[in-house]
Amino acid sequence: MSQNSKIVVLVISCLQGGGAERVVLTLGQGFYELGYEVHIVRFKPLVEYELNPNLNYHLLKYKPYKLILGETRRNKIFAGVLDSYIAKNIGQPDIILSNLERADSVLSHSKLDNVIYVIHNTLSLSNQFEQVKNSDKLKSKLIDIYTKHPCVCVSHGVKEDFIANIGKVSSITAIHNPIDRDYIQRMAEAFVPEYQNYIIHVGSFKRAKRHDVLLNAYAQTDQSMPLLLLGQGKYKKEMEQLAVELNIQDKIVFLGFQDNPFPFIKHAQFKVLTSDWEGFALVIAESLALGTPVISTDCPSGPNELLPEDNLMPMNDINAIADKLKQAMSDPQQFAAPFNEALLPVGIAEKYIEFAEGSVVLSN
Structure with missing residues (x-):
């Protein structure tokens, strides 16, 4: 054959x-x-x-x-x-x-x-x-x-x-x-987001992604960078309410599902992930393909196979995640990491x- x-x-x-x-x-x-x-x-x-x-x-x-x-x-x-x-x-x-x-x-x-x-x-x-x-x-x-x-x-x-x-x-x-790096980089050029100097999270509003932990940790920072949330799911309304309760609703942007998230990822100061579990954490590798720094919880499988140890945070630890967010907001490039071409x-x-x-x- x-x-x-x-x-x-x-x-x-x-x-x-x-x-x-x-x-x-x-x-x-x-x-x-x-x-x-x-x-x-x-x-x-x-x-x-x-x-x-x-x-x-x-x-x-x-x-x-x-x-x-x-x-x-x-x-x-x-x-x-x-x-x-x-x-x-x-x-x-x-x-x-x-x-x-x-x-x-x-x-x-x-x-x-x-x-x-x-x-x-x-x-x-x-x-x-x-x-x-x-x-x-x-x-x-x-x-x-x-x-x-x-x-x-x-x-x-x-x-x-x-x-x-x-x-x-x-x-x-x-x-x-x-990871189709060429495609991702090409799609990232489609437009320039209207937002500037922001943090991004990409992921469905489901239990595993722990948006609640992210919002509580973000509330402990000075919110000098707005937080963009891309995705949809059953916990979205609940998270919108949580943002109000934490009095950070003016700093959180709920953008829903985007068929092309890559311009948002490319122009972000850094990407954050606060999941309790992942399979592979696709969005981490995609962010690295665009040169965007990433910080992530060290959840079972995925993140620790893609990121240096210093980029990882303990799961469900709001104080530790808040501290890492503050570090990244002061100097995002310290969490830059190379893309693995084997992907x-x-x-x-x-x-x-x-x-x-x-x-x-x-x-x-």
């Missing part, structure tokens, strides 16, 4: 504005540059990213199958539909990469060869094992899914957590997410190919 005839399929629920969704598009470009025919299969119509014209896109709607009672039965039937669709409309893929829980659950029933799960999150934290009453049942379900195919974890921290909680149930490795898309795609060739696991 010639190099140009090789096929990779990336499966994900949708292409909404999340990190995993952006990774799928970026990794697809890496495979394309290596001569692969790249197909993205999604289960929902939702798209919030500019679609790369070098890739092929497919929509196979999952929603009608929700009428089928029983999640396992539903996913098994849908997996058969997915297998038939791929065989008929794409061909025999050399690699199939499953991304996020919905796709993973479906592809655990797939009869196709060469399926690999991409584990984007720290499973114990994203599934809240310590808080969930039936955590043993949940773990059993995840073990049942992830014993079916090899796994790629997006950071060493995610891999360590996976093995500790799920077990070394299959061939497993850690491969960092790809460029072609190099990351090559690592996936090497892992896939070494795994040689045929489904079911």
Whole structure:
């Protein structure tokens, strides 16, 4: 088989504005540059990213199958539909990469060869094992899914957590997410934000991102730099109220989801992240690609694999985070850090190919 005839399929629920969704598009470009025919299969119509014209896109709607009672039965039937669709409309893929829980659950029933799960999150934290009453049942379900195919974890921290909680149930490795530096730098030139001399945080308003910790810490500074918050999510209104309670509402700018956040990141004095957990912390690597300094909590997986120790802060420690914010506000460049060129898309795609060739696991 010639190099140009090789096929990779990336499966994900949708292409909404999340990190995993952006990774799928970026990794697809890496495979394309290596001569692969790249197909993205999604289960929902939702798209919030500019679609790369070098890739092929497919929509196979999952929603009608929700009428089928029983999640396992539903996913098994849908997996058969997915297998038939791929065989008929794409061909025999050399690699199939499953991304996020919905796709993973479906592809655990797939009869196709060469399926690999991409584990984007720290499973114990994203599934809240310590808080969930039936955590043993949940773990059993995840073990049942992830014993079916090899796994790629997006950071060493995610891999360590996976093995500790799920077990070394299959061939497993850690491969960092790809960063398309050229694209990011080009997109960053699209416009100049109206704001100046500001701090930026990019991330959905969800529990893991701990906007509450960030706002409380920021309130302890002199607020000499405004804080821009890019993102949307269910805790946004709650955070707007918190800003009022802390009397910092005039210094906080809620900008919602931005389909191109890169000009905001490029022109920021520095980027801050206060998460309780990350998978890879994509926005850190993207910020470094733009030369923007970053400070971050030293949360499980991601940040400490991308940043020097001095750029890290203890999680959920408002005083320590406030102190680091003050340091960064006085001299942002002390927290500048180099971009790792090993994260460029072609190099990351090559690592996936090497892992896939070494795994040689045929489904079911």
